[in-house]
Amino acid sequence: MASGRSPIGQVTRGTTGTNRLRRVDRWIARHPSLRRAPEPLVVDLGFGASAVTALELWARLARTRPDIDVLGLEIDPTRVARAESQLADVRAGRTPFAAAPRVSFALGGFEVPAPRRPAVIRAMNVLRQYDESEVAAAWSRMAARLAPDGLLVEGTCDELGRICTWVAIGPDAVPRTLTISLRLTGLERPSIAAERLPKALIHHNVPGERVHALLGALDGEWDRAAGMSPFGPVQRWEAALTALRDSGHSVAERSRWRLGELTVPWSEVAPG
Numbered sequence: 001m002a003s004g005r006s007p008i009g010q011v012t013r014g015t016t017g018t019n020r021l022r023r024v025d026r027w028i029a030r031h032p033s034l035r036r037a038p039e040p041l042v043v044d045l046g047f048g049a050s051a052v053t054a055l056e057l058w059a060r061l062a063r064t065r066p067d068i069d070v071l072g073l074e075i076d077p078t079r080v081a082r083a084e085s086q087l088a089d090v091r092a093g094r095t096p097f098a099a100a101p102r103v104s105f106a107l108g109g110f111e112v113p114a115p116r117r118p119a120v121i122r123a124m125n126v127l128r129q130y131d132e133s134e135v136a137a138a139w140s141r142m143a144a145r146l147a148p149d150g151l152l153v154e155g156t157c158d159e160l161g162r163i164c165t166w167v168a169i170g171p172d173a174v175p176r177t178l179t180i181s182l183r184l185t186g187l188e189r190p191s192i193a194a195e196r197l198p199k200a201l202i203h204h205n206v207p208g209e210r211v212h213a214l215l216g217a218l219d220g221e222w223d224r225a226a227g228m229s230p231f232g233p234v235q236r237w238e239a240a241l242t243a244l245r246d247s248g249h250s251v252a253e254r255s256r257w258r259l260g261e262l263t264v265p266w267s268e269v270a271p272g
Contacts, residue, residue, distance in 0.1 A: 007075035008141065009046070009109030012126060016048035018056070020161040021124055023181040024153060025060040027166075027261070028120055033151035034061065037119035040068045043112060045142065046126035047072040051083035051105065055090065057122065058103045070101075071118075073108035080105050110138050112145035119147050123154045124166070127199040135200045136173070143173040155179075156196045163196045167266070175200070175266040177252070178211075182260045184233035190222050190240075190262075191215040204271045211269040217244060218262070234258050 034040055042061060044054040054072035061068050074080050083105040086095075093099045106113065112121060121142050127135055143152050148171060155166025162183035168176045178201070180193045194205045194215055205212045221240040228236040238257050245251040253263045 005111070007073075007107055007109035008111045009075050009126075009138075010129065011076050012046055012048065012129060015125075015159065016050050016053050017159060017161075018052055020157060020159065021053050021056065021122075021164075022060070022161055023157070023164040023259075023261075024122065024124060024155065024166050025057055026259070027179060027181070027256070028057075028122065028151075028153060029061050029064045030256075031120070031151060031168075033119055033149055034065060034068075036149065037065075037147060039116065040065050040119040041114060041116055042068060042070050042120045042122065043114060043118045044070060044072045045109075045112065045121055045123040047074055047079070047083065047105075048125075049079055049082070051086040051090075051103075053124075054083070054103055054105070055087075055097050055101060058101050059097060062102070068102060070103045071114055072103065072105040073112065074105070075107065075109045077107055080107050110141040112142055114145065117145060117147040117150065119150050121146065121150070121152045123152065125156055127154060128156050130199060132199055132203055139169055139175075140173040143169055143171050146171040155198045156202075158196055163193055165193055165197050165201075167198050167200065175270075177263050177265055178269050179261060179263045181262075184237050184260045187233060187237075187260075190218045201269060201271070209272055211271075214249065214264065214269055217247065217249065221247075234260075 044057050047054045054070050058070040089095055090097045091099055150171055152169040153166050157164035164181045166179050170176055201211050221243040225236045225239040228239045241251050241257050250265050
C-alpha cells in the first residue's frame with residue numbers, strides 16, 4: 001500500500017545472503033505473535049539487495065502458518081524493482097523456491113506502509129549504521145504499526161548468520177527480551193556476540209553495564225563447562241546456561257538452548 005510520501009530511513013549497505021537470517025527466522029516461527037495471529041502478515045523491513053531473505057522468511061514461516069503473507073520493504077526503488085524481477089523468476093519456476101510464494105515487495109521504511117497491521121516486523125541489520133540516539137524513535141515508528149499482539153524483532157548478525165542477536169519489542173515500543181544465537185561448533189567464547197549486539201546495546205559492552213556483566217558471566221560459565229567438551233558443544237552450552245541460570249540470571253526458553261540460543265529479559269541487559 002503506497003503512502004504517497006517518501007520512505008523514512010537511510011539506505012543500508014544491502015548486504016545479504018542465503019540462510020543468513022535462518023536463526024532469527026526459526027525463532028519467529030515458534031513465537032505466539034505469529035502462531036496466534038489472524039491473517040498473519042510479516043514484514044521484512046530493509047530486505048537489502050536481494051529478495052532472498054523475504055523468500056526464505058516466507059518458506060520457513062509457512063511451515064507453521066501456511067496462510068502467512070510476507071511483505072518486503074526497502075527505501076531504495078532499485079532494490080524493490082530487482083526483488084520483483086527475482087519474484088517473477090520464482091513464480092516462473094526458475095528457482096529452488098516454491099513457485100507460488102505469498103510474498104510481495106514495496107517501497108517503504110520505518111513508517112511500514114502495509115495493507116494491514118503486521119503480526120511481526122523483522123528489521124535485521126537495519127539500525128546498525130544509525131546513531132544510538134535514533135534507535136528509540138525507529139522502534140516507536142515501527143512498533144506503532146504492529147497488530148495489537150504483534151512483535152518487532154530488531155537485531156544484527158554476521159555475514160554468514162553464525163552470530164546473531166535480536167531484541168523483541170512489543171506494540172508499546174518497549175523492549176521485552178534479548179536473544180543471542182550462536183553456531184556452537186568451533187565456538188571459542190560466547191562473548192563473540194558482543195561485536196553483533198543490536199545498536200541499542202553495542203556501545204554498552206563496557207564495565208559497569210548489565211550487558212557486559214551478562215557476557216562476562218556467560219564466558220565464565222562456558223569456560224567452567226569445558227569438561228563437557230568431549231560430549232559436544234551443545235552439551236557444553238547447556239551446562240553453561242544451566243549454571244548461569246542457577247547463579248541468578250533469568251535465562252528463558254530452555255527448549256531452545258540446544259540451538260545455541262540464550263534469551264534473557266531486557267532488564268538483564270538494559271543500559272544503565
